Amino acid sequence: MKIKYLALSLALPVAGIASAHADRLVIKGSDTLGAKLVPQLAEQFKAQHPGTTFDIAAEGSTTGIAAIIDGTAQIGMSSRRAKTSEVGAAASKGKHMKPTIVAFDGIGVIVNSANPLKGLTKKQVEQIFTGDVTDWSAVGGSGGKISVYTRNTSSGTYSEFKELAMKKRDYAPGSQKMAGNEQIAAEVGKNPNGVGYVGMAYIKASGVKALPVDGAVPSVKAVQAHSYPYWRPTFYYTNGDPSGLAKDFVDFTVGPGGQKIVAQVGFVPIK
Amino acid sequence: MKKLTLVAAALCVALGGTAARAQDAGALLDLLVKKRLISDQEAEEVRTELVKESANTAAGKWKLSAPITELELYGDMRLRYEYRGGRLPSTNSGDFGQDHLNDWYERHRERYRLRVGLRGTLADDWFFGLRLETSASSRSTNVTFGGESSGGPFAKGDDGIFVGQAYFGYTGFPDFKFTGGRMPQPLITTSMLWDDDINPEGLAEQWKHTFTFNLGGGGGEAVQSYSKEGYSKEGKSVVAPAAEPFKLKLDVFANFAQYVYDDENPENPIGPNPVVGSGNGDQTGQKIPTTDAFMLAWQVGARLTFPNSVYVQLAPTLYNYTGNGDTFNIHFNGDPGGNQTGINSLLVFDLPAEIGWKIGDLPPMRVFGEFADNIEGHDRARAAGHPDHTGQHYAWMVGGAIGQLKAKHDWEIRAWYQYAGQFALDPNLVDSDIYDSRVNERGVAVKAGYMVADAISLNLTWAYSWRINGSLGTGGTGDIPINPLDQYQLFQADCSVKF
Numbered sequence A: 001m002k003i004k005y006l007a008l009s010l011a012l013p014v015a016g017i018a019s020a021h022a023d024r025l026v027i028k029g030s031d032t033l034g035a036k037l038v039p040q041l042a043e044q045f046k047a048q049h050p051g052t053t054f055d056i057a058a059e060g061s062t063t064g065i066a067a068i069i070d071g072t073a074q075i076g077m078s079s080r081r082a083k084t085s086e087v088g089a090a091a092s093k094g095k096h097m098k099p100t101i102v103a104f105d106g107i108g109v110i111v112n113s114a115n116p117l118k119g120l121t122k123k124q125v126e127q128i129f130t131g132d133v134t135d136w137s138a139v140g141g142s143g144g145k146i147s148v149y150t151r152n153t154s155s156g157t158y159s160e161f162k163e164l165a166m167k168k169r170d171y172a173p174g175s176q177k178m179a180g181n182e183q184i185a186a187e188v189g190k191n192p193n194g195v196g197y198v199g200m201a202y203i204k205a206s207g208v209k210a211l212p213v214d215g216a217v218p219s220v221k222a223v224q225a226h227s228y229p230y231w232r233p234t235f236y237y238t239n240g241d242p243s244g245l246a247k248d249f250v251d252f253t254v255g256p257g258g259q260k261i262v263a264q265v266g267f268v269p270i271k
Numbered sequence B: 001m002k003k004l005t006l007v008a009a010a011l012c013v014a015l016g017g018t019a020a021r022a023q024d025a026g027a028l029l030d031l032l033v034k035k036r037l038i039s040d041q042e043a044e045e046v047r048t049e050l051v052k053e054s055a056n057t058a059a060g061k062w063k064l065s066a067p068i069t070e071l072e073l074y075g076d077m078r079l080r081y082e083y084r085g086g087r088l089p090s091t092n093s094g095d096f097g098q099d100h101l102n103d104w105y106e107r108h109r110e111r112y113r114l115r116v117g118l119r120g121t122l123a124d125d126w127f128f129g130l131r132l133e134t135s136a137s138s139r140s141t142n143v144t145f146g147g148e149s150s151g152g153p154f155a156k157g158d159d160g161i162f163v164g165q166a167y168f169g170y171t172g173f174p175d176f177k178f179t180g181g182r183m184p185q186p187l188i189t190t191s192m193l194w195d196d197d198i199n200p201e202g203l204a205e206q207w208k209h210t211f212t213f214n215l216g217g218g219g220g221e222a223v224q225s226y227s228k229e230g231y232s233k234e235g236k237s238v239v240a241p242a243a244e245p246f247k248l249k250l251d252v253f254a255n256f257a258q259y260v261y262d263d264e265n266p267e268n269p270i271g272p273n274p275v276v277g278s279g280n281g282d283q284t285g286q287k288i289p290t291t292d293a294f295m296l297a298w299q300v301g302a303r304l305t306f307p308n309s310v311y312v313q314l315a316p317t318l319y320n321y322t323g324n325g326d327t328f329n330i331h332f333n334g335d336p337g338g339n340q341t342g343i344n345s346l347l348v349f350d351l352p353a354e355i356g357w358k359i360g361d362l363p364p365m366r367v368f369g370e371f372a373d374n375i376e377g378h379d380r381a382r383a384a385g386h387p388d389h390t391g392q393h394y395a396w397m398v399g400g401a402i403g404q405l406k407a408k409h410d411w412e413i414r415a416w417y418q419y420a421g422q423f424a425l426d427p428n429l430v431d432s433d434i435y436d437s438r439v440n441e442r443g444v445a446v447k448a449g450y451m452v453a454d455a456i457s458l459n460l461t462w463a464y465s466w467r468i469n470g471s472l473g474t475g476g477t478g479d480i481p482i483n484p485l486d487q488y489q490l491f492q493a494d495c496s497v498k499f
Helices: A002-022 A037-048 A061-070 A084-092 A122-130 A156-165 A181-190 A220-224 A244-254 A256-265 B002-015 B019-034 B040-055 B377-383
Strands: A024-029 A053-058 A075-078 A097-112 A147-151 A176-178 A194-199 A208-210 A231-239 B068-087 B104-122 B126-134 B161-170 B176-182 B201-214 B221-225 B248-262 B293-306 B310-314 B317-322 B347-357 B365-374 B394-403 B411-420 B441-451 B456-467 B487-498
Touching (some): A024 A061, A024 A244, A037 A053, A037 A244, A037 A256, A061 A084, A061 A231, A075 A244, A084 A097, A084 B040, A097 A156, A097 A181, A097 A220, A097 A244, A097 A256, A122 A147, A147 A156, A147 A181, A156 A194, A181 A194, A181 A208, A231 B040, A244 A256, B019 B040, B104 B161, B365 B377
Parallel strands (some): A024 A075, A147 A194
Antiparallel strands (some): A075 A231, A097 A208, A097 A231, B068 B104, B068 B487, B104 B126, B126 B161, B161 B176, B176 B201, B201 B248, B248 B293, B293 B310, B293 B317, B310 B347, B317 B347, B347 B365, B365 B394, B411 B441, B441 B456, B456 B487
């Protein structure tokens, strides 16, 4: 009988914690998604689900995928696909990486708005970001040493851009690594010789302009048609099919309400 | 979900299910999405499934750095029984005075060798290679079973692994190939001059251009083509066979090499330069120049391939040396008790040549030969104290072969005669088996091989040689510790596996 009471006394606090955590959603990962889009989705979701709390950490896609592997988040935000090694690591821990596309994005190549360039070719983009050319005059500009701004290595955009635009080559040795899209846009906006890349939500930042690449601009239509060369899907990763609050939030994100916010923030809706 | 499973299964079957192929599935999935057969979300789920499958394969667990565009793991292992014997002369037996005349020094050894390598190409026309080998010797990769003198039976004292090759290079300019490091021999040569276990260290520049002549009709038409192929899997320099039909093909090539033969340390010592130690004749007490030793090779040549697989190849080469280093700076003598390694007065012109043909269903055949002349051989003889033997400045060999060793059930027999004068060649480079790293030897060698399987070969080698000049030593240092080596015999039975 004493054992029954002991079990009950232990079970109650545990149930209490479970209950308290039942309305809390831990989301980690991509800065591209986590800086603007997901917080706004969370606000809207909270309005519809009072009592729900969010713990959002946007420190790069790698951290989001790692959080799913080690079980420290219910949703991992990622602006790139999980790598083979990550999927393998998850499988070895009994986890199943389930991707859900939540939005499309175009990675825009931005320069200072004072830069007279009207556009670049894919080859020129590769040459600029790998350091094959170091002066604007080599790509039809008016001269000046090119300052390359990139995301940091934990960023999904960092590796995605290498794959999409640079044939997986390394960035130019002198490139400066920034923590997020906003920082890149801010630096390029201040530097007349600056060049960087940002998600579509940031191409209209003050002092910068996005250059057409091979004549294609990063527009909603071009990204949805996959005709802009640097388009990409962005993801929520979950451990298997999401359930509970995570499922509700995923469904909300890909539903009409969520996709409206996706468009408002500057991403491209999936439909 | 059923549709996705079917798509995934279809992709797995179509692509073979390997890790590399799983990555290829991306293009197929993109196409299916573009044709609106599946949605982006469905494609993503299939992609993740395929990646998961591939991650669990052996290939999927390997991770290669991004610049690697191609990587090959290769190597071989060989088991060998060897008999090697040398006979003292019938008169003055050199190191042994008048004792043991005509006595044979004989060795029976059971040996193995292992070579494992990685080679590949990198982005932007670069390439690299690394090969690990047993044995620290430059002219051998063999380890003798039970060869340790301490550590008990089955000790591992001499079973070390060493870096045999470590090189990289660039092929970005049409027709050119540049290599630096410890590399496979880039020169076309034979065992008369170079032991094929030697991986020279330094730089090499290679150029090769192919002219193809379409004969017939109204006059010849030349077509130029280029092949980046430069090294065979055995790490030897080869001229690639024709890849496409043609009537007459001319490969013109030039190979240049700058090898670091011996590093002097230091180049500038504290105090005066060292002097030649006692027991070195007229050289005793002379100052030794403290400079690095370099070996330079200059080779130009051509291979003309006629219809019906008949080819002729010539590769004239000039070798010269600069500096002395700190290991080879005593004049070569070659006599018992004298210096066996000096590289003074060596300016060697070498002409390897080969003619090959294949007729009908007969096995391929070829005759080959080589002539080498040390242009400074007279000086080398005089420096050795033998002004009366300046005629020993040339070496030559001639032989023939039938068959080839490429695939299961292939066989080959090779035989040749070789003559190497005492002052003709660099005794530090000549083959260590035929004839025991020596010069002033002439003799015959026969090799026979059979491919038991595509990866397994059996080989027998027999060689016999005699001293050319009875009043000279047999220069060089081999496994038989007698000089002069009046007669020499070798027998080897090999079983090799290649992977």
